[in-house]
Amino acid sequence: MESKNTLQEQAYQFIKTKIVNLGFKPGEFIIDIQIAESLDISRTPVREAFRMLEREGLLVYEPKHGWKVYSLTLKDIHEIFEIKINLEAFLARKAAKCTDDILRKKLEHTLNEMRKAADAEDVDAWVVLDQDLHKLIFIMADNQRALNYIENLNDQWNRLRVGFSARTGRITRSIIEHEKIVNAILAGDADEAEKETKDHLVLVRDELTSLLINMVLPYAKDGV
């Protein structure tokens, strides 16, 4: 969220925002000079930004052809969640063994905040807290690389989040799932933490899959 003052960073933020908000459509080719002109900068920083976004899987480079906004398929969702389910379940298991009281307190606090946001039906706040909570669990698990990778996987499908978390009942159910995970971690029950994380992610995956089938595929023939 922090906006560094280099033009590369500006270009990066601009393009990423447009992709996430579907201003650039999945499968669309984007052209450096056009973005450069609309930001009133040169091509150079835009191309650097392209490489950064390629790194995150939001853009795909096709040599001698150009830069394409990555288009998620159902297979992608399946792959992404297969990895997420495994890694996050393992990290939850590890987090259950974490003895850092500050982190444990924070975890409890974040869950409470989530409850409040859910009661207030504040979807935006809830989304942020949801991310905070998962991040906290990963920090407790003490594997920075895994955290980075999962955040990267999330970047790849978060485009769909717009239509997802606002769905009826999703947040209410999600609170219950998160409570189970957090309680297991705080109780130091690694097996339970692993199991509840898996269950939670399977539900997310399945809802996301049906969302992709019902809402998005009709107008995006190559996926999202």
Add this chain to the structure above:
Amino acid sequence: MESKNTLQEQAYQFIKTKIVNLGFKPGEFIIDIQIAESLDISRTPVREAFRMLEREGLLVYEPKHGWKVYSLTLKDIHEIFEIKINLEAFLARKAAKCTDDILRKKLEHTLNEMRKAADAEDVDAWVVLDQDLHKLIFIMADNQRALNYIENLNDQWNRLRVGFSARTGRITRSIIEHEKIVNAILAGDADEAEKETKDHLVLVRDELTSLLINMVLPYAKDGV
């Protein structure tokens, strides 16, 4: 391995090779213009190559400072193998359920070739076959993203492979470990495939850790 004819690709291959062969030392800052001059090209393609290598975790960009060859610590090895152990064990489990006979035949064949290479003490051939074998398992597991990520993790520590696989007894022992994994997969025994993969990677991690402690740390104070 394929060398595309763009200068970016040349620069990319050149830098990567130097990093892997320790021609550029871990922690060293590398400067675009110097590489550009030694390749007799301009800075532009070199900078594109930098971004590609950043993507692979071989270079780290420090804003307003420059590009640093990433330096592995023991914590990195621990993180990398924690992820590898989890993901690869899961993929081996999935591979055990693969029914594609062509892939299964290939797997058996690759193991045989590895045995031959080991008998002939052909380390170079063995390294290639080892990578082929693991890749085959991942292909059987049918998760392209996980495959890519594991290959990326491997890129990060393969620099150490030079001194690693040549160690006395490592290959002989490794053959046995690989046989167990392959046999479990071919027998369709998912539990066993998962277990043997974990055991194998734990051994690799531990040997790598001791290598890092004994050989490399003395002269590379920030790790490798």
Add this chain to the structure above:
DNA sequence: CATTAAAAAAATGTATACAAAAAAAGAAAA
């Protein structure tokens, strides 16, 4: 001799020019 200040050198960040390649548009032939 150590510390700070100023000047010089080097490296990054950006813009722009131009050649080569690809895509698009238009013209000619079937």
Add this chain to the structure above:
DNA sequence: TTTTCTTTTTTTGTATACATTTTTTTAATG
């Protein structure tokens, strides 16, 4: 009308110039 070929336009790939920032060197001061 469709197909093929040519021309034009667009876009990529690369080089280079230059401003800004950072680092190093040198000079001055205590």
